[in-house]
Amino acid sequence: MGEHQRGKPSGTHGQIYVEIGICTSMERLWTLSQDPALHPRWDLRFSRIVPTESDDGGTARFRYEFQLPFHTIKGTGTSLGHRMHADGQATSVLKFTTADALSPIGPGSGYWRYIPTADGVRFITGYNYRPGMGILGKMLDGRVIRPALGWATALSFDRLRLWAESDLDPADSRNRWIIDALVRASGLVAAALLLRQALTGHHAAAAAALGATVALASCLLPAHRTVPRAGRCLRHAPDERAGLAPSALAVLPSPDRAGWPAERK
Structure with a gap:
């Protein structure tokens, strides 16, 4: 199999790229990321993945759901x-498509790379797609949908890292992220109330100082190491090789290729 392909991206804004280093074995990472029963547990982009067909060359067809x-x-x-x-x-490598008019993601393709390192594995993904939802989807894609997908992918990768390295269940890491977000949001609300009090003239200096301190703490204090963070991932390819798709993607059949069975309802 050839190493790379240099085809133009299928979308109008370039591919989404996410990379993270994971201190685990190749075997464990491959299982957690390739098993269709385990994959949706950590990946926010999928609620369910169901294999439906495979051929002698190892190409598999699947159905996916996002609830x-x-x-x-x-x-x-x-x-x-x-x-x-x-x-x-x-x-x-994978290709995907949907006929759902409400899907913000239309037909697309992507790849995963697993690169052994002295500390574990560099886990990389790059993917692109044509926007769905017609004109509205095209308007929202660059400013809303694509950034949200990149963030969700990065957060998912850190959940996978916590699972692979520390055996922290993705449901538990999700709950810790929610608690952390609620605490920070509560801190910002408290800071706003304190700053409002400062404007009334009652203990203005103390209220302003306390409000500013609470706001800064809510925004700047680092999350606990067991709280997943999208910011722990690289969002741009650090080298040319990482950002190029394997050549197998060019010859991978599309999901709707003639010869595959029709999608089951």
Whole structure:
């Protein structure tokens, strides 16, 4: 298999790139990220992944779901993973699509790289897509949807890291993130009330100082090491190789290719 391809991105704003270093074995990381029963437990982009078909070459077809409060987005995908690179690296490529008019993500493709290091594995993803939801989706993609997806991917990668390194269940890390966010939000509300009190003239100096201190603490105090953070990930490729998709992506069949069974409802 060739190493890379230099095709143009399928979207209008360039691919989403996320990278994190994980102190674990290649085998454990491969299992946690490739097992369709385990993958949705840490990845915020999926609620369910169901394998549906595979061929002799290792190409697999799957259905995916993303559950919203009042609607479940459904789509299909194809994937192919390689573990036997001479340099010890592993790669996985995928293509996906959906007919759901409410999905902000249209047809797209992506890749994962697993690069062994002295401390563990560099885990990398790059993916791109055509915006969904018609004109509205195109308007929101660059400023809202794509940044939100990049953040969700990075937060998911840190949840995976905590699971692989410390055996911290993704549900527990999610709860810790929610508690941390609520505490910080409460601190900002308290700071706003204190600063409002300072404007009334009652103990103005003390209220202003305390309000500013609380606001700074809410924003700047680092999260506990067991609280997942998107900021622990790289969001831009540090080298050319990491940002290029494996050549297998170019020949991977699309989910709706003739010969695959129709998507099951």
